Amino acid sequence: QVEVVETGGGLVQAGGSLRLSCVASARAFSRYAAGWFRQAPGKEREFVAGISVNGDKTYYMDSVKGRFAISRDSAENAVYLQMNSLKPEDTAVYYCNGPVDLVPVQYYGYTYWGQGTQVTVIS
Helix, strand or coil, X not given: CCCEEEECCEEEECCCCEEEEEEECCHHHHHCCEEEEEEXXXXXXXXXXXXXXXXXXXXXXXXXXXXXXXXEEHXXXXXXXXXXXXXXXXXXXXXXXXXXXECCEECCCCCCCCCCEEEEEEC
């Protein structure tokens, strides 16, 4: 089981930025497409963004397009999420996981989730 540690969350005012990091425990993480997910209180988990193995393909949910950017560093077994122009509705716990598919976009019922990182955006 590849374990991940998500960091970088925090409290930020609307319009601000945060950069989330996800570092995996094993090199296997760099061999599949990975993604960022989020879950707000009382809501289902959402697939926010995904990135292919070599970074040439990305996916973003509609509400974050143009504001968020996903990237990865395979040498570091890491995936990042740059979040700009944050809105209160972006408030959630953010998780990374994989594998994901980008064509078509789909993800799976993972048995493992990291602890996530809390993002709170205040107006």
